[in-house]
Amino acid sequence: MSRIVLDQVAHSYLPHPQTEADWALREMEHVWEDGGAYALLGPSGCGKTTLLNVISGLLQPSQGRVMFDDTDVTALPPQQRNIAQVFQFPVIYDTMTVAENLAFPLNNRKFDKTYVKQRVEEVAQMLDLEGDLHKKGARLSADAKQKISLGRGLVRADVAAILFDEPLTVIDPQMKWQLRRKLKQIHEQTATTLVYVTHDQNEALTFADKVVVMYEGQVVQVGTPQELFERPSHTFVGYFIGSPGMNLLDCQLEGKEAVVNGGRVPLNEAAAQRAHNATGRLQLGIRPEFLSFDARGQNGLPVRVEQVDDLGNYQILTVRLGGELLKVKIAEDAEPPGEDGSLRFPPDWTRLYANGQLVG
Amino acid sequence: MDRWPDHKAWFLVLPVAVLVAFSAIIPLMTVVNYSLQDVLGGTYFFVGAEWFEQLLHSDALHGALQRQFIFSFTVLAIEMPLGVAIALALPRRGWQVSLCLVLVALPLLIPWNVVGTIWQIFGRSDIGLGGWTLNELGIAYNYTSNSVDAWLTIVVMEVWHWTPLVVLLAYAGLQAIPDAYYQAAKIDGASAWAVFRYIQLPKMRGVLTIALLLRFMDSFMIYTEPFVVTGGGPGNSTTFLSQYLTRLAVGQFDLGPAAAFSIIYFLIILVFCYVFYRALEGIGKGAP
Numbered sequence: 335m336s337r338i339v340l341d342q343v344a345h346s347y348l349p350h351p352q353t354e355a356d357w358a359l360r361e362m363e364h365v366w367e368d369g370g371a372y373a374l375l376g377p378s379g380c381g382k383t384t385l386l387n388v389i390s391g392l393l394q395p396s397q398g399r400v401m402f403d404d405t406d407v408t409a410l411p412p413q414q415r416n417i418a419q420v421f422q423f424p425v426i427y428d429t430m431t432v433a434e435n436l437a438f439p440l441n442n443r444k445f446d447k448t449y450v451k452q453r454v455e456e457v458a459q460m461l462d463l464e465g466d467l468h469k470k471g472a473r474l475s476a477d478a479k480q481k482i483s484l485g486r487g488l489v490r491a492d493v494a495a496i497l498f499d500e501p502l503t504v505i506d507p508q509m510k511w512q513l514r515r516k517l518k519q520i521h522e523q524t525a526t527t528l529v530y531v532t533h534d535q536n537e538a539l540t541f542a543d544k545v546v547v548m549y550e551g552q553v554v555q556v557g558t559p560q561e562l563f564e565r566p567s568h569t570f571v572g573y574f575i576g577s578p579g580m581n582l583l584d585c586q587l588e589g590k591e592a593v594v595n596g597g598r599v600p601l602n603e604a605a606a607q608r609a610h611n612a613t614g615r616l617q618l619g620i621r622p623e624f625l626s627f628d629a630r631g632q633n634g635l636p637v638r639v640e641q642v643d644d645l646g647n648y649q650i651l652t653v654r655l656g657g658e659l660l661k662v663k664i665a666e667d668a669e670p671p672g673e674d675g676s677l678r679f680p681p682d683w684t685r686l687y688a689n690g691q692l693v694g
Numbered sequence: 695m696d697r698w699p700d701h702k703a704w705f706l707v708l709p710v711a712v713l714v715a716f717s718a719i720i721p722l723m724t725v726v727n728y729s730l731q732d733v734l735g736g737t738y739f740f741v742g743a744e745w746f747e748q749l750l751h752s753d754a755l756h757g758a759l760q761r762q763f764i765f766s767f768t769v770l771a772i773e774m775p776l777g778v779a780i781a782l783a784l785p786r787r788g789w790q791v792s793l794c795l796v797l798v799a800l801p802l803l804i805p806w807n808v809v810g811t812i813w814q815i816f817g818r819s820d821i822g823l824g825g826w827t828l829n830e831l832g833i834a835y836n837y838t839s840n841s842v843d844a845w846l847t848i849v850v851m852e853v854w855h856w857t858p859l860v861v862l863l864a865y866a867g868l869q870a871i872p873d874a875y876y877q878a879a880k881i882d883g884a885s886a887w888a889v890f891r892y893i894q895l896p897k898m899r900g901v902l903t904i905a906l907l908l909r910f911m912d913s914f915m916i917y918t919e920p921f922v923v924t925g926g927g928p929g930n931s932t933t934f935l936s937q938y939l940t941r942l943a944v945g946q947f948d949l950g951p952a953a954a955f956s957i958i959y960f961l962i963i964l965v966f967c968y969v970f971y972r973a974l975e976g977i978g979k980g981a982p
Contacts, residue, residue, distance in 0.1 A: 419881045421874040442885065
């Protein structure tokens with residue numbers, strides 16, 4: 335168990351990176367605290383797997399250092415780092431039995447036989463694999479195979495962290511849910527640091543204590559699911575997390591109000607203050623859950639309802655405000671909207687972004 | 695829906711049936727027919743299993759069969775490990791891949807009798823580069839008079855000619871292994887030997903089975919190359935089955951024994967291929 339520090343780490347797959355876009359990972363500082371359950375969330379191609387491989391040592395970063403506690407492991411291959419990694423597609427040694435598969439990482443490291451046997455039994459019990467120990471790996475179902483891949487990570491009691499690279503992609507939906515729960519239980523039992531890569535926000539939000547959101551090779555926000563939802567620090571986080579994502583509108587600042595398409599939205603004093611000092615493209619962001627819609631159009635900005643989607647337990651309105659479309663989430667039993675209405679922007683939930691970064 | 699009531703569909707199968715009949719069934723049955731008869735000046739006598747009995751007690755056949763087995767197993771024992779080793783040593787990606795594959799595959803592109811001729815000349819002690827060099831180094835080497843030398847020449851030629859096939863098949867098997875296996879093995883701290891033993895070898899099992907079957911069949915039926923190099927000699931030391939068969943059928947025109955021999959030959963190959971196939975199928979899928 336240890337704290338994993340990424341110190342000025344950056345990576346490019348090209349030998350001579352020129353522009354920003356050549357870097358798969360832009361320079362970053364990040365600390366994975368000991369015993370945390372992290373989710374690494376981001377769209378495909380944002381550098382999640384690259385980051386994971388840098389931590390495990392499958393990839394040498396182009397620059398920067400990787401530290402496990404106080405030891406610099408940047409130059410060490412994965413064999414010499416205390417790290418486990420589970421891949422997207424289950425990797426299983428076909429000719430070995432389940433027990434031999436589980437024992438493999440320990441046997442390679444020449445552990446004592448009785449210790450290996452004891453660990454294999456413990457892990458098999460944790461993963462409900464006791465009945466399968468003597469089966470050949472090749473005969474198992476995809477989820478059992480993935481459990482074994484996972485077991486090979488868990489069997490080493492001394493690992494600094496277990497890294498998961500979208501491990502549940504090939505698993506049936508209902509098994510997915512069970513396995514994710516299993517992982518959470520194991521985390522509670524063993525307190526091993528877990529880093530879980532996914533592009534599925536539900537998976538990330540249900541699994542992790544802390545979610546690390548990546549976008550274009552950068553970590554844009556680290557926070558609890560609640561923080562990500564309530565205070566996205568980047569427009570990408572706002573848009574990527576939540577369903578539907580945050581509404582983002584271009585705006586100008588006038589005193590304590592934001593001007594959107596001629597309409598005036600009141601802001602918090604502190605937020606407006608900070609926004610005045612910011613430069614660049616100014617955007618107003620608000621989540622569909624926090625907008626309040628008034629069908630009688632009495633207060634707020636006048637809007638036209640374009641579409642109503644009934645999702646069973648709530649409704650999503652698509653409304654037009656000048657040239658922009660916004661999504662609004664309203665209760666299932668709310669008054670049925672007509673053609674027109676008005677929108678109120680609660681100042682506490684209205685965020686301002688300059689060039690994508692949260693300012694207020 | 696009712697089934698289509700008439701049997702016109704059978705006509706669609708007819709072309710294939712005719713093709714197979716003329717290319718396989720009729721020739722095979724002709725051979726069976728010959729094997730049970732004796733031909734004397736245009737008249738046919740039915741002789742039953744006489745040719746078979748005679749052949750099974752023939753020393754010449756026993757000798758050829760024995761040499762054939764020794765040859766095939768020697769060649770397999772060299773070509774399979776060597777082919778896998780070369781495949782492992784080839785580069786995995788980059789422009790070097792195509793270059794290496796073309797170089798490796800070159801012997802496969804040469805016509806068989808040309809392969810024989812190349813080695814026939816290469817091994818000659820008067821003008822051949824190989825034969826001459828060996829003799830100059832003080833090693834008495836002459837494949838036309840010494841049967842050990844003749845064997846060595848033919849085995850080396852066969853290995854040179856056909857190992858590339860094993861290389862190509864094994865290489866294809868290796869390329870099909872996903873990167874995740876190698877990455878997982880690194881994380882698990884596996885040694886290079888363990889990677890070979892538990893990942894590469896099991897994943898190559900399918901292609902290696904095919905390589906083994908092909909190489910067994912082809913080496914068991916080898917004819918052209920030894921015919922060109924040694925003509926079966928010195929003595930009978932490199933006379934393998936197919937050459938013996940040709941001598942019976944074409945040289946001495948003993949159609950009956952030659953036909954009986956063909957059938958025995960065919961059955962031996964069939965049985966061996968089946969046994970190899972089942973044996974390799976069993977590995978890894980065997981007892982739980």
